[in-house]
Amino acid sequence: MTTEQRHIRFLLAACGVLALLYAASFVLNRRTAPKMATLALLNEKYLADIAVVRAVPPKTPLPGTAHPPEPTALEVRRADSLWTCVSGALRAPAAPGFIDSLLKKAAAARKLYLVSEKPSAFDALSLADGNAFRLDFLSASGDVRSSLYFGAPDFTGRLVSVRSASSPKSYQTQNDFLPWLVGDLTHWSDESLVPKASGILDDSDIQSATLFRATVPGQTASPPPAVRLTNNAEAFHALASLRNVAVREAGTDGAREPAAALRVEGGNGSIVDISLLPVSETASGGAAIGAYIAVPKIACGPAFSPADKAAAEAFSYALEISSWTYSRIMELFE
Structure with missing residues (x-):
């Protein structure tokens, strides 16, 4: 056998070994790569039936999430189109579009990478009861359509562990569910001074705004008459843009007599009456020098359904606002 023939044989043998290694790599990859499925976390057929979303925080916060020191479950309930955040005696309008966005995301097909098919993996993935953040989706009759458990994110922060109560997988x-993995009711609620549940979404929806000032104790002169604004785009834009610091129960513990009242009338016939009261304590019990609470009441316009009107009338909450926000309101009517 010549040297050239030996070289050819060696090269053929080397090519054969490389071909075997290449084929073996496919087999190994198929064994080690995670199984992937494209599925929705919430069956789309249940969307129209969902009337309650319940958020149940874990006993200790998950990485990258936040909730109050003593987490309690909160519910968001649907009338017709209005969603109400419920926690104890508190009833507050949900942030506009917040629940609809959650339902849309949960019902959209997404890539799911299988980690385990055994319930024994729940603890390690922070997916067990008590150490996962749970979102329940219920019908109006109270039937649970789906319960989703969200656990710890991976080391990159781009992926999060998740499971359904109906499966051991x-x-x-x-x-991308982080906005809803928060147990603080303020986070879920409408932060606007003029609640969007009234249908007054921006300054173009405001027909008029009236401020009533209260008599200051010890004041000899009569308070200025009510000031009513119409066709004032700048003032209406400011009112529609004002936000709260926190949502609290409507009880006026720690509050003094109302300093003023604000009435906002919408072109849709809705009327929002807002009492403005100074407070000595925040909802967390801390000192609140110069702080105020705003207590909104909504009378919905004629286009609202009876169910939505009843839901709006049942709102019972207050907004903590800063002294700057209160002063800004006063300035608009000077």
């Missing part, structure tokens, strides 16, 4: 999926 654990998955990882895109970590």
Whole structure:
């Protein structure tokens, strides 16, 4: 055998070994790569039936999430189109579009990477009861359509562990549910001074705004008459843009007599009456020098359904606002 023939044989043998290694790599990859499925976390057929969303925080916060020191479950209940955040005696309008966005995201097909098919993996993935953040989706009759458990994100923060109560399987999926993995009712509620549940969404929806000032104790002169604004785009824009610091129960513990009252009338016939009261304590019990609470009451316009009107009338909450916000309101009517 010549040297050239030996070289050819060696090269053929080397090519054969490389071909075997290449084929073996496919087999190994198929064994080690996670199984992936494209599924929705919430069956789309249930969307129209969902009337309650319940958020149940874990006993200790998950990485990258936040909730009050003593987490309690909160519910968001639907009338017709209005969603109400409920926690104890507190009834507050939900942030506009917040629940609809959650339902849309949960019902959209997404990539799910299988991590385990055994319930024994729940603890390690922070998916067990008590150490996962749970979102329940219920019908108006109280039937649970789906319960989703969200656990710890991976080391990159891009994926999060998730499972359904109806399956022992654990998955990882895109970590895009963080906005809803918060147990603080203020986060879920409408932060606007003029609640969007009234249908007054921006300054173009305001027909008029009236400020009533209260008599200051010890004041000899009569308070200035009510000041009513119409066709004042700048003032209406400011009112529609004002936000709160926190949501609290409507009880006026720690509050003094109303300093003023604000009435906002919408072109849709809705009327929002807001009492403005100075407070000595915040909802967390801390000192609140110069702080105020605003207590909104909504009378919905004629286009609202009876169910939505009843839901709006049942709102019972107050907004903590800063002294700057209160002063800004006063300035608009000078």
